[in-house]
Amino acid sequence: MGTNAKTTHIPYAIAPSDTPFEAEPAPVDDVPEPVSVVDELVEVEPGQLPVTPIPLTPDVGHAYGEPVLVGGADLLASTATLVSYDSSNGPRIVLHARVDEDADAKLLDALNISPEMVPMQVEQQVTGRLPVDEQHHLAEKIITAAKSVNHHITNGTLDAQAAAPATTAKKIDAAKTAIEGLTADLGDSPSPVEQAMLDYYVGRFEAVQHAAATGTPIDHVAPFLHEGTALVTVMVPALPPEVSSDSAVAVLRDATRIKPKLDTTTGQASWDGARATNVLGKEYAIDLGDGFQAVYRPYSVNDPSKTEYSLRGRLEVIAPAGEDHGPELVRRLGQLNLANRPMTRDEGEYSYLTANVTAQGLGKHAEVAAARVTGEHLEEMVRQEIFYERAHEAVGMTDSQLATFAKGIQLEAHTRALPAKVQVLRDAVAKAAGFADGSALAGSPGYDPAPQRSAGWLTWSRFDVGNSFPKLSTAVAGRSLVHKTSAAGLKAMLATGVLASTERRTTMGTHQNVGMSEGADKLSGGASSVFLRVRKTSSLASEPSLVWDQPERLLARADYYGANADTFGAINPVGSHSVSKATRDPFKIATFTSASNEVMFADGIDLLGPQGPSRILCGSKAQRDEIRTMLLAKGVSAIAGKSIEEVVTV
């Protein structure tokens, strides 16, 4: 995908996590100067350069934003995504990430818990049912009657000749009573919107009665929704007395979710600061000062069986409206005790090797297991060395100063030990994969430790696939990876340009109806992946579908697994005995024949980038033309090297 984002290449320097990128860290009373080794490194080693630059202002309105890799392991996949929402006051840049559970405690340590919330009134655009509707449960009662009528018509117990079953008649009566009660409450002078609501519901109720009398199913009953502005009272943390300027003042509240608007035609995301409140769980609202805010949902206070999927550990850092806040948002992670520097290339290679160990199943090799242990020992040795060098600096420090001092040593040890850890792991992976040593592996054509951007996230590649690409191409010849969808689904996906998992859509706030616990998802696998199926290319019909005729382009990724038949229960290859048939082997996936086969890709697929589909099949020529026009209007004239005319077909 093209980008017009303004990007700054932050000069990387080894620094503790709470050291700002700027040369002049904000002075903080009673806190020692951070452990700084910046001056000791005049030249930056190539391995210490950042893997991904931090954009000043990501492309405004791109719902899936731009991914950045953050050093250390505080964030899941070491990844944060910067999204720049459109707003009437200029771009609203938000950093989205999920914090690793191991970093939960130290983040909570950074919070200065406020004893109370204070009310603040803001004007917001609201869409919803009228209070009087909710009070009388009018929509619920008419829908209950409607679904009962439709149910009995479907199973043959209600038709034009037979009276409605007693349970259905009771539900119709209840709806009628609710309408009468509402009418009485509104009196002789309802407001125009209240009258419109009443007229709407009376019409739907009459349709239910007609359906029951004629034995013809009713089309649908949606609730009456009203849109307007309202003065909304929001609660914000009260500032405790004598708080330092760098404090993260926080208050625990019921969980919320950022609520942007997504234009389904253009794919543009805008946000006016509104938040959805129908979220199961708790969160901290955090004031970082200078107009910066954060929202964090701790693991420790959210029961996984009772909270919304992927809520635990989810973090937003929100900048005040305006441009160029990207690097500052990453820097502000330091206020939350989280690593706040870009990932280095050495760290990137370590992540790449780890992803390949998982994808290729190399973890069972003794040398790989030993390399991980050796890596931990190496880091511990470096940590001890640094500690003995600097122990004298700790004399006289307060507890909080000691914590900052220790954190600095830990981060420096991690950084210093990394080149050796990478070398040890590379050698071990090389031997497990049949190479003479790490140099031979690194010199092979398929070895590429640079991540590939795919929409708002990053993917790593598999070196085994890269080294046997022609062989895999032959193995999958005549087969395609396919995602079937509806005409409306196809249009919506291409508007944003992304086939995204529910978790990704939820994290970005572009999806609201999650409603599940993590426990439930472990049985479905549906929230964190997108699902494709292996099909014979010759069997594909003109139905709305995304088609990859060269499956090897996606099978080069390191984050998929598949099964030749739908398996119920835990479907992740790690774990249950019943999932033994799941595989990450692309050559086995190439032989899938069952109609129920599935291949699951983590996070999703960027449909307009290098991993985009070979063909976008439309159900009609009219939709083909509509989608071609829509893509051309977005400036997309080709996908993965093929013209739109070749890709978008019937």
Add this chain to the structure above:
Amino acid sequence: MTDKHQLSPAQLITCLNDLLTGGGSEAGDELPGAELVVFDEVGEVFRAALARHARLDDDPDVVWIRPIVAAASSASGLPAFDLAIVRRRALHVTNARQDGRRVVLDLATGQHAHVHPARDHCLAVLQDFDTWMTTLTATQRAEVDALDHD
């Protein structure tokens, strides 16, 4: 599937659709329907209410269904579901038979499955799913029922 006690693919679909639409079942004020329970060597590994349609694939051994694996979320105070989570699933059947009000299936994965009238939590989730479906247009409902989209 040739034994007289067993079900042909067409008979299986008829039995399933009868169970899914609550034919012959009573559930008081609730609308009856079906639930799926899957077992492997260690016992029960999956249980969920089933949405009210099943479809035979071009491969007659494969039946498409929609287990309602997640409780509803709320949209404007009404139940709402995400079809990416409540997605279509496949039963790759090697043997099917009817046992009273229950259909018993052997699956190609080595797992075994029962489809029988929904009870308790599954029945409650199914009522929410019916409510959500009633808020969709007929066209949208037909797309959900078609079990043709991933």
